[in-house]
Amino acid sequence: MNKLLIGILVAASLSVQAQSSKEIMYVGTYSIRGSEGIYVFEFDRKAGTMQPVQSVSNAKSPSFLAIHPSGKYLYSVNEGADKLGGVSSYAIDKATGKLQFMNGQSSLGGGPCYISIDQTGKTAFVANYGGGSLAVLPINTDGTLSAASDSVQDVGSGPNAKRQEKAHVHSATIAPDNRFVYVADLSTDKLNIFETDVKASTVKPASTPFISVKPGSGPRHSAFHPNGKYVYLVEELTSTVAVFSRNTKTGALTMIEDNVKTLPAGFTGENTSADIHIDPSGRFLYQSNRGANTLAIFAIGNDGKLTKVGDQPTEGKTPRNFLIDPKGDFIFVAHQDSDNITIFKRDQKTGKLTYTGQSVKVPAPVCVIMANR
Numbered sequence: 001m002n003k004l005l006i007g008i009l010v011a012a013s014l015s016v017q018a019q020s021s022k023e024i025m026y027v028g029t030y031s032i033r034g035s036e037g038i039y040v041f042e043f044d045r046k047a048g049t050m051q052p053v054q055s056v057s058n059a060k061s062p063s064f065l066a067i068h069p070s071g072k073y074l075y076s077v078n079e080g081a082d083k084l085g086g087v088s089s090y091a092i093d094k095a096t097g098k099l100q101f102m103n104g105q106s107s108l109g110g111g112p113c114y115i116s117i118d119q120t121g122k123t124a125f126v127a128n129y130g131g132g133s134l135a136v137l138p139i140n141t142d143g144t145l146s147a148a149s150d151s152v153q154d155v156g157s158g159p160n161a162k163r164q165e166k167a168h169v170h171s172a173t174i175a176p177d178n179r180f181v182y183v184a185d186l187s188t189d190k191l192n193i194f195e196t197d198v199k200a201s202t203v204k205p206a207s208t209p210f211i212s213v214k215p216g217s218g219p220r221h222s223a224f225h226p227n228g229k230y231v232y233l234v235e236e237l238t239s240t241v242a243v244f245s246r247n248t249k250t251g252a253l254t255m256i257e258d259n260v261k262t263l264p265a266g267f268t269g270e271n272t273s274a275d276i277h278i279d280p281s282g283r284f285l286y287q288s289n290r291g292a293n294t295l296a297i298f299a300i301g302n303d304g305k306l307t308k309v310g311d312q313p314t315e316g317k318t319p320r321n322f323l324i325d326p327k328g329d330f331i332f333v334a335h336q337d338s339d340n341i342t343i344f345k346r347d348q349k350t351g352k353l354t355y356t357g358q359s360v361k362v363p364a365p366v367c368v369i370m371a372n373r
Helices: 003-020
Strands: 022-029 037-044 049-057 065-067 073-077 087-092 099-105 112-117 123-128 133-138 150-153 169-174 180-185 190-197 202-212 219-224 230-235 240-246 253-261 272-278 284-290 294-300 306-313 319-324 330-335 340-346 353-361 365-370
Touching (some): 022 065, 049 340, 049 353, 065 112, 073 112, 112 169, 123 180, 133 169, 133 202, 150 202, 180 219, 180 230, 190 219, 202 253, 219 272, 230 253, 230 272, 253 306, 284 319, 294 319, 319 365, 330 365, 340 365
Parallel strands (some): 169 219
Antiparallel strands (some): 022 365, 037 049, 065 073, 073 087, 087 099, 112 123, 123 169, 133 150, 169 180, 180 190, 190 202, 219 230, 230 240, 240 253, 284 294, 294 306, 330 340, 340 353
């Protein structure tokens, strides 16, 4: 093999290595303080840094995002849209990660705040916080959204007169088996369970249609253990987490622990919990606290129960959504009120975090996700 060919191969190899260390991230925001909409970043895993790639104009608060399982499309809820809400679809340039708007549809309810895509990529599930409803939208083969094919209106209230005056559907989380979607209503203190028909893009109540938690706790987001046997629920208003075992055949939940405290010892200020995620190994759980401005860190036992490991200050104000990268090495925390995303290195053995000193400016970030590469 001649020296020229060897040089070309080495250069190509180095180029591939450089590209593989860089990953695309997307940030959804509220349309305030100069936010342009959705922000695209390139994350360099070796350097631990985020560099801006693109900002995509959307003045309707594209707050929460989801990526199609093919990696070709991105979807945003438009939380600031009119009374019927809105959802947008974008094509992803696989080479650069840049977005191109495709189309939008109504979410059939005000204040859409959460979107998830089923594993076949045929159906989107949208939680309407203001409207108190779940909307189900078909996804076409070209990635565009069709008009909603199904919806479920929740009703009810809770003991917290200010926050639980009417139904507030806050999330729609798809089970690992893709057969059920779990829909949290902050006001009714219920986690509703629906069977999904992703081909028809419809839902129906499961045989056990819901599980209740302590009145006034305020269910928000949920996360599945990688084994699919346990579910963890943010209780926003009491800054706690509930733990359930799951019947994988029926989707029914049984409570194991409730009102597990997530706040740092001695904290007495106002706080609401927000987001929840489990690391790829299924050994640690993290929950964000707005007010304490921390991530609560728990070890997950073989029985699914939680043991507090510690509390990590997030280096910003109002940590809302956060991302554990798919390899489990980093955590990115989006701060709604200090306009920044902070980056933490994660110890996979202990679950504890170390602030890298990296903070990226983004106006009112709400959601941060990483592309499927």
